[in-house]
Amino acid sequence: xxxxxxxxxxxxEQGRRFDGRGFEDYRNISVEYGVSPRSAExxxxxKIGNTExxxxxxxxxxxxxxxxxxxGGIVVNVELLPLSHSRFxxxxxxxxxxxxxxxxxxxxxxxxxxxxxxxxxxxGVKVWNVLIDIYPLNVDGHLFDAAALAAVAALRDTKFPHLxxxxxxDYTQKTTKSLPLQKKIPxxxxxxxxxxxxxxxxxYEEFSLSDARLSVCSLDDGNLCALQKGGDVSFSPDEILLAxxxxxxxxxxxxxxx
Amino acid sequence: MxxxxxxxxxxxxxxxxxxxxxxxxxxxxxxxxQIGHTIAxxxxxxxxxxxxxxxxxxxxxxxxxxxxxxxxxxxxxxxRPGPSRRSKxxxxxxxxxxxxxxxxxxxxxxxxxxFVELLQTDAGTRCAAITAASMALADAGxxxxxxxxxxxxxxxxxxxxxxxxxxxxxxxxxxDLPMAMSMNSDEITLLQMxxxxxxKSLKKLLEMGKEACLTIKKVQLDALKKKYGTGVxxx
Numbered sequence: 001x002x003x004x005x006x007x008x009x010x011x012x013e014q015g016r017r018f019d020g021r022g023f024e025d026y027r028n029i030s031v032e033y034g035v036s037p038r039s040a041e042x043x044x045x046x047k048i049g050n051t052e053x054x055x056x057x058x059x060x061x062x063x064x065x066x067x068x069x070x071x072g073g074i075v076v077n078v079e080l081l082p083l084s085h086s087r088f089x090x091x092x093x094x095x096x097x098x099x100x101x102x103x104x105x106x107x108x109x110x111x112x113x114x115x116x117x118x119x120x121x122x123x124g125v126k127v128w129n130v131l132i133d134i135y136p137l138n139v140d141g142h143l144f145d146a147a148a149l150a151a152v153a154a155l156r157d158t159k160f161p162h163l164x165x166x167x168x169x170d171y172t173q174k175t176t177k178s179l180p181l182q183k184k185i186p187x188x189x190x191x192x193x194x195x196x197x198x199x200x201x202x203x204y205e206e207f208s209l210s211d212a213r214l215s216v217c218s219l220d221d222g223n224l225c226a227l228q229k230g231g232d233v234s235f236s237p238d239e240i241l242l243a244x245x246x247x248x249x250x251x252x253x254x255x256x257x258x
Numbered sequence: 259m260x261x262x263x264x265x266x267x268x269x270x271x272x273x274x275x276x277x278x279x280x281x282x283x284x285x286x287x288x289x290x291x292q293i294g295h296t297i298a299x300x301x302x303x304x305x306x307x308x309x310x311x312x313x314x315x316x317x318x319x320x321x322x323x324x325x326x327x328x329x330x331x332x333x334x335x336x337x338r339p340g341p342s343r344r345s346k347x348x349x350x351x352x353x354x355x356x357x358x359x360x361x362x363x364x365x366x367x368x369x370x371x372x373f374v375e376l377l378q379t380d381a382g383t384r385c386a387a388i389t390a391a392s393m394a395l396a397d398a399g400x401x402x403x404x405x406x407x408x409x410x411x412x413x414x415x416x417x418x419x420x421x422x423x424x425x426x427x428x429x430x431x432x433x434d435l436p437m438a439m440s441m442n443s444d445e446i447t448l449l450q451m452x453x454x455x456x457x458k459s460l461k462k463l464l465e466m467g468k469e470a471c472l473t474i475k476k477v478q479l480d481a482l483k484k485k486y487g488t489g490v491x492x493x
Binding site (some may be wrong): 035037039050060077079082083085086133139 | 281282283284285295297299300301303306325326328329330332333334335336339340341371373374375377378379380401
């Protein structure tokens with residue numbers, strides 16, 4: 001591992017990467033909507049290079065939390081399928097999948113991308129809960145950017161299901177009504193650190209060899225809505241600011257894919 | 259009045275199908291199989307070392323299947339993540355339906371892992387899972403004497419039908435009969451049933467199922483040929 005890291009570092013010193021990209025280049029990105037149109041209320045597939053992620057939204061009616069009786073909610077869940085990489089094993093959620101779920105959740109929740117108050121049918125009694133499930137099908141790099149993009153795409157694809165006369169959900173019929181979403185879209189970009197170099201969109205090898213990462217979720221206007229520093233090595237304050245500038249710039253490009 | 263299928267299909271008619279192999283670059287073999295609205299994605303990892311060691315078989319490799327519905331893939335509420343009694347049973351019967359065609363004798367101490375994810379479901383999921391899994395095993399180059407092909411047959415009211423969809427599966431008083439076959443040897447590797455059926459109808463359903471499997475196998479072979487040229491032996 002350290003031999004490879006040394007080699008990668010030497011290539012980085014020359015301003016290059018193994019696959020010829022620049023430090024600020026993403027691989028090819030594609031977004032596809034409605035990949036599970038019959039079962040899910042909304043769904044999407046995101047590919048970044050060889051990384052492929054699907055996300056689906058189910059809507060359920062539930063009673064609100066007592067402290068927010070007039071608000072619906074979201075639940076984000078990422079499952080690292082053993083189908084998607086030889087290193088993932090079946091079993092209870094790993095710490096990596098829990099971290100991913102929570103950071104994707106924060107990016108959507110904190111900027112109130114979903115207008116929670118508009119998910120309320122009857123204050124204190126009945127609200128919509130938006131359940132977002134995210135699955136990688138093939139993993140080649142860090143999953144956060146693809147997972148967050150897939151979650152937002154699936155939310156944009158979502159239509160409310162019908163309610164029958166008794167007020168119960170009829171999942172066999174969808175309405176034409178979309179979710180109440182804000183105009184400003186939260187988009188995630190993770191900046192990796194190797195030695196003194198900052199770069200985006202690592203493949204699996206680059207991600208395994210990197211020292212640290214900073215995941216940044218930002219809005220169209222450049223405001224930040226979630227941060228998560230990971231990895232065993234620290235960032236200097238200057239590096240943090242550089243990484244955030246880079247992430248906000250790249251997020252603007254990613255947003256165009258939606 | 260005789261029962262008519264809601265989607266207008268003939269009793270022996272399958273829903274539209276599509277199949278593709280090599281859909282997951284990380285896997286040693288993979289496949290996607292769609293029949294109607296049901297979509298199964300299968301990945302094979304292995305043969306690879308099996309841990310913990312006491313699970314190893316010193317004489318041959320072990321086949322391990324894992325069936326899972328994505329949380330948003332159900333026809334109603336969200337499916338709770340993680341294994342259920344149902345998914346564990348399906349994983350088991352998948353293993354039993356695939357083993358008869360596999361030769362794992364060269365892989366002592368190893369495991370061949372098959373993971374199947376359902377992206378969308380409209381009944382027939384275990385059959386789609388088996389059909390996809392056998393294509394993924396072939397794509398992975400695991401020695402096998404045939405593909406395994408599966409279809410869910412059944413009875414709704416007075417009509418015997420193949421490729422049961424969700425509406426038909428949930429029809430009261432009906433019969434669901436999932437089956438899998440190795441067509442080359444004309445052997446049945448999976449047979450389950452729920453509902454009440456007379457033996458004459460069972461015989462008829464097995465015949466209808468075999469015909470259906472022949473059609474499905476063509477889709478499997480076409481997908482493999484698309485990736486590997488025309489080297490695959492015809493049925």
